[in-house]
Amino acid sequence: MNILMLGWELPPHNSGGLGVACYYMSKALALRGATIDFVVPYTAEHPGIDWMNIHSATGLTPLERYGLGAYDSSKVINKTLSQADAKDLKDMRGVQKCYTKYVEKLVKTLNPDVIHAHDWLTMEAGMRAKAITNAPLVIHVHATEFDRAGGTGNPLVHEIEYQGLMMADRICAVSNITKNIIIEKYGIPADKIEVVYNAIDPESLNDGYVYDGRTYKYLEAMKDEGYTIVSTITRFTIQKGLTFLIRAATKACAKYDKLIFLFVGDGDQRDELIELAADLGISDRILFTGFIRGKQWRDAYSVSDIFVMSSVSEPFGLTALEAAHHGNALIITNQSGVSEVLQSIYKYDFWDEDKLAEQIVSIATSDSLKYSLQQAVQREYSRISWDDAAAKCMRIYGSVRKEIK
């Protein structure tokens, strides 16, 4: 099985979860015997990736490509590919045009059985490759423009998504939530869409990391005093539902005193959250770490007792699996895709502050409940594997090839 995979980033040159998902997905596919040609829009080394051929569509460095803001379509994106200048690599559309031209040339020498394109960034290249090779096109949706924008977003991006989803022979959605958006917002028939859940590779987190309790000494001391640490690790944007979390935190603190909250991340909503916490009189109960990585980031999971994913709209939500790995009890909105694959968790609707407050307090006040949730979800998350995701993709590839032939 020869797969032409069209992606936008791979670790270590990723700015978000898309690159991580592509990395593990392609690795699991390769283990199942697939031959993969993976195209990225920049030139760089990818140490450790030896299971596929990586093609660089442009001479940009990964850093230059970050500057384009792949996750932020509010940046000016208003040119069709024919209007875009493939030589203007400071413009997102120029880079996409250059990427597409590269793919057009590449497929003349490759003979892919399937084209697998990830998100709107590479959909146009996928459609061109399909037109030239007549190979089936699988579009993998990690997030739609509705998710990124928290509502209606950039009209051109919506248009590209619509065309890509129409032209695709089959669509992979990372959750039923995403599948429903594709059905409802883009009018795509349900039977064209398969849910392929993301997973986590526990091996990737077993890199010799040991929690030493030092980074958050203050929080560790509070735990010794009987406090429960509730954390969230995310971008501070409106679709993450953090204002609901802060209001719920206030209600929870009113019911039960020994709670403290760790807010890890940064984003355009930060100042609003800081002010809201002050308005509600719980500033000393919320620690804002800013954007952190490495040990400080790992330790944030380790110090926590409860992890909350408060998203208003979350296609999947990999951080919940990371939190499960680190032994947290999970509370996740029904609007987060990852809640579809986990049972040993508390779920709530993002607007239901009272329920969230109640869930936090009930875990914090019952050690047996806390340990049960923590242990159960730790067993559960490790059963969600990338190999299952790859197996499903392989089945999808097989079925679309038959349909075309």
Next chain:
Amino acid sequence: MQKRGIVLYLHAHQPYRVCKYSVFDTAYNHNYFDESGIDTDLNNEKVFRKVADKSYRPMTALLEKLLAKHSDFKVSLSITGVFLEQAEKWTPDVISSFQRLVSTGRVEIVAETYYHSLAFFYSLPEFERQVDAHRKKIREVFGVETNVFRNTELSYNDDLAKWAENQGFKGILAEGWDPILEWRSPNYMYRPAGTKNISLLLKNYHLSDDIAFRFGDKNWSQWPLSANTYNNWVNDSIADKSIVNLFMDFETFGEHQWVDTGIFDFYETFIGKWLENPINTFYTVSEAVDTFEPVGEISMPYTVTWADTERDLTAWTGNSMQREALRYIYAMEDEILNTNDIQLISDWRKLQTSDHVYYMCTKWFSDGDVHAYFSPYESPFDAFLYYINVVRDLRWRLYDYHKNRGLNG
């Protein structure tokens, strides 16, 4: 017939700014005021040395020159305890300069809180301790006693006046704000409502702010202001009245108004012109109180300050972040004092300096540009986060070293 006089009062202060104190510093690093980076205005030593060059040295030199030249020239100063501490550490020559001024006998020191705090509004016992600490420090550095009181940011109300009277102060300073004065002039001595033995000096804010805020403003219709014009304005304002109270920051000279605005030359020339008229003189605050009887009673039931267009405390307590910060810091009073830990108590008091909450001010409109200019932080939200992380560290120190309370605050 008494001479008409200018009561010139200058206020010198520098806070201990809090460094970029993160969540990860809490429970580890107890040096909140120790930013050593050379390219940041959070480096207190750097700022102090800079302002010493731009303002404290040239202005004390000018005052010394004016005192030598004009036997009628007098000035009153308030210098905060945290200013004196920093000057002793980094620019001892500035202390000597102030000492030379005071030793002329024509420079009076005004009483205030050592830490430039808003303690009067949150804890009277703590407020009194800080006033005592300042009195002691002034005695130690200058060998003089204080007789007239000013509260932080010229914040004032009737209760404060009664307190000052009970403490034996003979005078107190406040803003001469129109809605309070109505038809009355700030150019007389007044008596605070409900008192018998204390006089109230009201800042003539028009004439004070012409120098303090507007002098170098090229968009001001009166720019450039000449000493002659200003002298005419002051003469017109005082007419047959007693005094003109010109109250402003010491840093007006050289720091808020840079040397290239001509502020020093302007001031020197103006002093000379004012004294050319034999019916004009200068008074220190105490002399003014001794010389002029109050002409009437003034009541300020609500707190008035010299800040912003509102003349209230909203620049310090107007938003919820500021109120949170103040609530947390004053809630710790008993536990902190019970430790007898001198370093901890001193850190806690330095965190009461009003500048910290001023940096959290979010009144960006009309007044906002002034706040932005005076803040060394990226935003009020950052200032708030650093401060709260420090509050948590104070709690940590209580918990870890003194075992006398939980971390909950």
